[in-house]
Amino acid sequence: MNFIFGLHSVEALLKNNPEQIEIVYIDNHRQDKRVIQLVELLDQASIKYEYISKNILDKKAPGVNHQGIVAMVANKSSFLPQLSFKDFLKEKSVNESSIVIVLDGITDPHNLGAIIRTCDCFGVDAVIVPKDNSASVNATVAKTSAGAVNYVPVIVVNNLARTLEELKEHDYWIAGTTLAENSVELFDFTPDKKIVWVMGSEDKGIRRLVAENCDYLVSIPMEGNTQSLNVSVAAGVVLSYTKYIKNKN
Structure with missing residues (x-):
């Protein structure tokens, strides 16, 4: 139990x-x-x-x-919406304003829970995480998400790079958040109707192979000395901006 x-x-x-x-x-x-x-x-x-x-x-x-x-x-996954990646592509990708979050290397369950809660607030269709090098959805995640794990499907996949390729095949555009030299600033970026946001850990960011599968690299403009946001806060920023642009257009 x-x-x-x-x-x-x-x-x-x-x-x-x-x-x-x-x-x-x-x-x-x-x-x-x-x-x-x-x-x-x-x-x-x-x-x-x-x-x-x-x-x-x-x-x-x-x-x-x-x-x-x-x-x-009865079991640790009983409070999760059950949805495979294959079923997601069949059921959710038909939404022409679909938003998906892909998490690369988010191992802190508190961050994962907070991101899921944010995703529920902004109507995200699914959160996708890799099988390895990721926090699993447990009681801590459920608590931190304030119950949002009951509404936002969390899909576990074996290979993020291949997953991004399949999302592209279903007309999604992929935007990775990173401070790379060729990144465009968030507020100069217009999200596509069907958008996937890829977010990495605060210390390592998104991995090279994952970044290479992104159509855009986007950075959040910041002032101050730290130049770093907690990943759950960053998710709130990009999702809020995304909904603003979608509603405006």
Whole structure:
């Protein structure tokens, strides 16, 4: 058995995949409105719940901010929208305003969760990550995403370079975020209707083979001394700009 935690994550799972929840444990000192509403939903779905002490909750979800809510689920991937890359190309790529995020080397689950949350806010069709050298979607990611993992498909692929080639074959244009000399500044860039944003880790950026498969290289103009943004913040910047341009046009 595995656990997910936090009000947002558990509520989202309850609304989308209630059959996956075995039982919900609730801090016996929480009697606020949010918990009362959660209990009402659990009753409606005939899902078991139990009030227990915070100490026991801490043992079930060690080292995390569980907010007094921990759900036991059947398996660790049960709260994910199930979608293969092949099915994505068949079902989602027909969207002429489709936006996809490809993550290259994002190994911090907190960053992955934050990016998924941002993607949900801006209507991204899918997040694509490599099988290796990437954080996997776990309870920490679910919590950090505030439940957005229940709405945004996270697709795991074996080869990012080949994946980008297939996306191009389905009329996507690929934009990689990097500070390369030949990068165009974001605010001078007009995203295509079907756009894939490729984002790499803060220390290494996107890999050479991945960058070579990009149609554009784009940098976020910055002032100050660090010249570096957290990747989840960078994702928010490019996605916000992308939606602005799409809506404007």
